[in-house]
Amino acid sequence: MSGAAHAxxxxxxxxxxxxxxxxxxxxxxxxxxxxxxxxxxxxxSVVEQISEAQRDQLIxxxxxxxxxxxxxxxxxxxxxxxxxxxxxxDIAAAARELDTDDAVNLIEDLPEEEQREILAxxxxxxxxxxxxxxxxxxxxxxxLMQLSLVKVPDSWTVGEVIDYCREATDLPDDVYDIFVVxxxxxxxxxxxxxxxLRTKRPVPxxxxxxxxxxxxxxxxxxxxxxxxxxxxxxxxxxxxxxTRRLLGVIMVDDVVDVIDEEAEEDLLKMxxxxxxxxxxxxxxxxxxxxxxxAINLVTAVIASLVIGQFEGAIEKIVxxxxxxxxxxxMGGNAGTQTVTVAVRGLAMGELTAANALRFIIKExxxxxxxxxxxxxxxxxxxxxxxxxxxLGAVIGAAMICNLLAAALAGTFIPLGLQKMGVDPAVSxxxxxTTVTDVIGFLAFLGLATIFLL
Amino acid sequence: MSGAAHAxxxxxxxxxxxxxxxxxxxxxxxxxxxxxxxxxxxxxSVVEQISEAQRDQLIxxxxxxxxxxxxxxxxxxxxxxxxxxxxxxDIAAAARELDTDDAVNLIEDLPEEEQREILAxxxxxxxxxxxxxxxxxxxxxxxLMQLSLVKVPDSWTVGEVIDYCREATDLPDDVYDIFVVxxxxxxxxxxxxxxxLRTKRPVPxxxxxxxxxxxxxxxxxxxxxxxxxxxxxxxxxxxxxxTRRLLGVIMVDDVVDVIDEEAEEDLLKMxxxxxxxxxxxxxxxxxxxxxxxAINLVTAVIASLVIGQFEGAIEKIVxxxxxxxxxxxMGGNAGTQTVTVAVRGLAMGELTAANALRFIIKExxxxxxxxxxxxxxxxxxxxxxxxxxxLGAVIGAAMICNLLAAALAGTFIPLGLQKMGVDPAVSxxxxxTTVTDVIGFLAFLGLATIFLL
Numbered sequence: 001m002s003g004a005a006h007a008x009x010x011x012x013x014x015x016x017x018x019x020x021x022x023x024x025x026x027x028x029x030x031x032x033x034x035x036x037x038x039x040x041x042x043x044x045s046v047v048e049q050i051s052e053a054q055r056d057q058l059i060x061x062x063x064x065x066x067x068x069x070x071x072x073x074x075x076x077x078x079x080x081x082x083x084x085x086x087x088x089x090d091i092a093a094a095a096r097e098l099d100t101d102d103a104v105n106l107i108e109d110l111p112e113e114e115q116r117e118i119l120a121x122x123x124x125x126x127x128x129x130x131x132x133x134x135x136x137x138x139x140x141x142x143x144l145m146q147l148s149l150v151k152v153p154d155s156w157t158v159g160e161v162i163d164y165c166r167e168a169t170d171l172p173d174d175v176y177d178i179f180v181v182x183x184x185x186x187x188x189x190x191x192x193x194x195x196x197l198r199t200k201r202p203v204p205x206x207x208x209x210x211x212x213x214x215x216x217x218x219x220x221x222x223x224x225x226x227x228x229x230x231x232x233x234x235x236x237x238x239x240x241x242x243t244r245r246l247l248g249v250i251m252v253d254d255v256v257d258v259i260d261e262e263a264e265e266d267l268l269k270m271x272x273x274x275x276x277x278x279x280x281x282x283x284x285x286x287x288x289x290x291x292x293x294a295i296n297l298v299t300a301v302i303a304s305l306v307i308g309q310f311e312g313a314i315e316k317i318v319x320x321x322x323x324x325x326x327x328x329x330m331g332g333n334a335g336t337q338t339v340t341v342a343v344r345g346l347a348m349g350e351l352t353a354a355n356a357l358r359f360i361i362k363e364x365x366x367x368x369x370x371x372x373x374x375x376x377x378x379x380x381x382x383x384x385x386x387x388x389x390x391l392g393a394v395i396g397a398a399m400i401c402n403l404l405a406a407a408l409a410g411t412f413i414p415l416g417l418q419k420m421g422v423d424p425a426v427s428x429x430x431x432x433t434t435v436t437d438v439i440g441f442l443a444f445l446g447l448a449t450i451f452l453l
Numbered sequence: 454m455s456g457a458a459h460a461x462x463x464x465x466x467x468x469x470x471x472x473x474x475x476x477x478x479x480x481x482x483x484x485x486x487x488x489x490x491x492x493x494x495x496x497x498s499v500v501e502q503i504s505e506a507q508r509d510q511l512i513x514x515x516x517x518x519x520x521x522x523x524x525x526x527x528x529x530x531x532x533x534x535x536x537x538x539x540x541x542x543d544i545a546a547a548a549r550e551l552d553t554d555d556a557v558n559l560i561e562d563l564p565e566e567e568q569r570e571i572l573a574x575x576x577x578x579x580x581x582x583x584x585x586x587x588x589x590x591x592x593x594x595x596x597l598m599q600l601s602l603v604k605v606p607d608s609w610t611v612g613e614v615i616d617y618c619r620e621a622t623d624l625p626d627d628v629y630d631i632f633v634v635x636x637x638x639x640x641x642x643x644x645x646x647x648x649x650l651r652t653k654r655p656v657p658x659x660x661x662x663x664x665x666x667x668x669x670x671x672x673x674x675x676x677x678x679x680x681x682x683x684x685x686x687x688x689x690x691x692x693x694x695x696t697r698r699l700l701g702v703i704m705v706d707d708v709v710d711v712i713d714e715e716a717e718e719d720l721l722k723m724x725x726x727x728x729x730x731x732x733x734x735x736x737x738x739x740x741x742x743x744x745x746x747a748i749n750l751v752t753a754v755i756a757s758l759v760i761g762q763f764e765g766a767i768e769k770i771v772x773x774x775x776x777x778x779x780x781x782x783m784g785g786n787a788g789t790q791t792v793t794v795a796v797r798g799l800a801m802g803e804l805t806a807a808n809a810l811r812f813i814i815k816e817x818x819x820x821x822x823x824x825x826x827x828x829x830x831x832x833x834x835x836x837x838x839x840x841x842x843x844l845g846a847v848i849g850a851a852m853i854c855n856l857l858a859a860a861l862a863g864t865f866i867p868l869g870l871q872k873m874g875v876d877p878a879v880s881x882x883x884x885x886t887t888v889t890d891v892i893g894f895l896a897f898l899g900l901a902t903i904f905l906l
Contacts, residue, residue, distance in 0.1 A: 165651060166651050194627065194629075282819055286822045297831070299782070300779040311774075355503075358504060
């Protein structure tokens with residue numbers, strides 16, 4: 001899930017170079033020592049940075065002693081690669097040491113056959129937990145939650161809860177909240193550990209309960225879970241079924257990964273590249289990007305069909321060919337600004353039905369105003385350049401048309417796609433450039449045909 | 454800091470419409486009741502979505518009863534607007550109810566004069582705390598930390614610490630770790646509350662201490678702090694001075710805001726729009742975006758100067774004018790893919806000196822391969838279209854040149870900018886389009902001049 005191993009201070013280019021040299025020299029002991037001195041995140045960062053061949057060599061070296069945490073920190077493409085090299089026993093050994101949510105994450109993308117083999121290697125209890133999690137849909141809260149939490153009945157006192165915590169040996173260190181449930185396991189609320197610690201022993205635990213704490217339904221989409229954490233500044237959040245029975249808990253660190261991924265995805269999707277592009281191999285990358293380029297080729301061809309209609313005009317005034325890309329390019333840039341703000345606004349829930357109209361009006365006004373500014377600038381420059389005020393006027397008018405069109409297309413396209421249930425981040429820019437190219441060439445060459453020929 | 458108020462379930466378009474109608478009808482009581490029924494985040498979302506005039510009206514209504522949390526949730530531009538309407542007394546009243554870090558966040562962008570007025574209204578202790586925080590640079594860990602934390606001497610036993618916690622009345626609910634310091638206040642480590650709760654009273658607290666916990670220096674950049682939280686999956690992190698004396702603690706919820714902002718900034722910067730664009734008024738937006746468009750205009754003019762050199766060729770073969778935008782546009786798109794991956798890789802620390810060469814080689818190979826694919830596609834189409842195989846060969850060759858140029862420019866530009874200390878997210882695309890436009894037109898028109906005339 002995580003990916004995004006940041007170059008920690010420990011993983012300097014020198015460290016990576018040392019490891020590469022040790023591997024190249026076949027000095028296994030040194031390579032192992034160097035890698036094992038690093039944190040899990042550091043190890044993941046090294047595995048991502050070295051070449052594929054050396055990666056295979058390194059994994060072979062570490063094998064059974066592989067730090068399971070390292071696997072969870074790897075970028076997806078790299079992890080798939082590493083998992084392919086490990087057999088079911090190795091992966092099961094790693095899964096056993098991880099929290100349920102991380103173990104699920106590790107094996108969820110493997111073929112079902114291999115999943116079964118790995119699960120067969122695990123102790124019954126853990127197998128059952130992972131199987132339960134895998135039964136929830138991808139990207140649901142159920143996949144993100146961990147099952148180990150402190151759950152106490154609402155009939156207990158603070159003293160009883162404290163004694164229970166002190167006697168239970170298997171509680172994780174990162175317990176921040178005690179969850180209180182009723183007789184049938186329905187969530188009544190939670191008590192922060194700090195609050196409980198400051199309360200006298202005979203007080204009923206239920207008196208400390210905050211009944212209004214947010215909880216999420218197990219089928220809730222992970223993006224929504226991330227929004228909830230962000231909006232309410234949560235550290236952990238209980239997960240319940242549709243009868244409000246407590247099933248698990250989601251911790252903030254897992255959500256940070258989701259937030260990270262989402263923001264990264266928007267950026268990458270708008271450029272038509274995959275989330276793992278950085279680590280995919282050359283053929284994968286070429287194939288994925290070629291699709292996007294093919295779609296953009298269609299756009300470019302449509303634009304050139306428009307130009308084709310004005311061959312006669314261009315033959316007579318060749319300056320039109322020189323100037324026409326300027327109009328199209330300014331429209332494309334202005335439209336991209338609008339689309340980016342709209343896509344981000346939709347993703348963050350800041351652009352809604354309530355303010356869409358105001359947004360459209362503002363964007364049209366900005367487009368018109370900037371159109372006017374650049375019409376004067378460009379019109380004046382063309383007049384100075386070619387000494388023809390009519391040519392200047394035509395390019396100015398075309399500029400206004402295209403920047404207005406860019407503003408309208410830049411708002412209506414993402415809003416329309418969102419309404420149709422299509423992700424606006426992926427396809428908005430393609431449609432936008434089609435509009436700004438077509439309108440740019442059409443307005444400029446069309447006005448030129450009318451007024452200059 | 455936060456911004457990004459997500460449309461919570463509570464803030465449906467209907468709720469916003471009701472509030473707008475109540476305000477329009479001058480029905481103050483109803484408007485207040487509707488707004489005050491919402492959470493702080495919900496209120497912020499409403500304030501962001503309604504028009505500026507209604508926003509002023511609503512703030513006027515709430516004034517002294519304004520939920521201080523709401524102010525911290527507002528997008529920066531909107532918050533500046535709201536703060537302008539409030540006087541120092543109102544703002545001081547709000548600041549008093551907030552944690553230090555949020556209070557600092559609220560007033561840090563105000564003019565110094567006003568800051569002084571607000572601080573004068575605060576109790577001495579809180580004033581001192583805020584003044585200390587304001588003394589740290591913008592975007593430093595010092596601005597992000599809160600001062601309230603549980604700090605105990607390393608000579609205490611677990612029992613003494615528990616008693617201390619139970620007697621202290623001013624401890625916040627969100628205590629997750631106990632920090633242990635030596636006689637002169639230097640950090641020795643931290644103990645998770647959960648671990649302490651499971652330990653016998655006579656055990657020295659120092660035995661439970663995890664001495665390797667990460668800490669940050671007070672002057673550390675916030676982006677680095679965010680990376681640390683993400684890499685180590687932290688919930689809180691102590692802040693120390695350069696002699697390792699404990700100064701405060703940073704909580705994960707404040708860091709989520711930083712991560713959010715960073716990812717958003719990359720996306721927006723690449724399109725040349727400001728982070729608050731959604732909420733800036735029309736004039737501000739027009740001005741900010743005009744700068745970006747002006748820079749892009751220079752790019753477009755350079756490209757058209759290149760075309761201008763080939764007026765003779767275009768006059769003879771007008772098809773060149775029709776086809777040339779295709780070559781330039783494909784280069785621009787392919788280059789944007791590479792730049793996006795590179796910018797994101799640099800920001801996440803995944804693209805480093807250790808793997809830069811491998812990245813460049815891979816991108817060049819992908820560019821060459823896709824160039825070849827689209828050379829055949831486009832060359833064939835042009836042959837079919839114009840029945841001239843030489844024209845097809847020329848556009849094919851130009852396509853390969855430009856996609857290769859796009860791959861190289863797409864890697865070298867962001868790497869070079871980063872090396873020069875310039876943010877690659879902001880200016881990479883401008884330089885890139887200049888390259889792909891110039892090379893696109895030059896290769897196509899140049900080859901045409903050589904082989905077709």
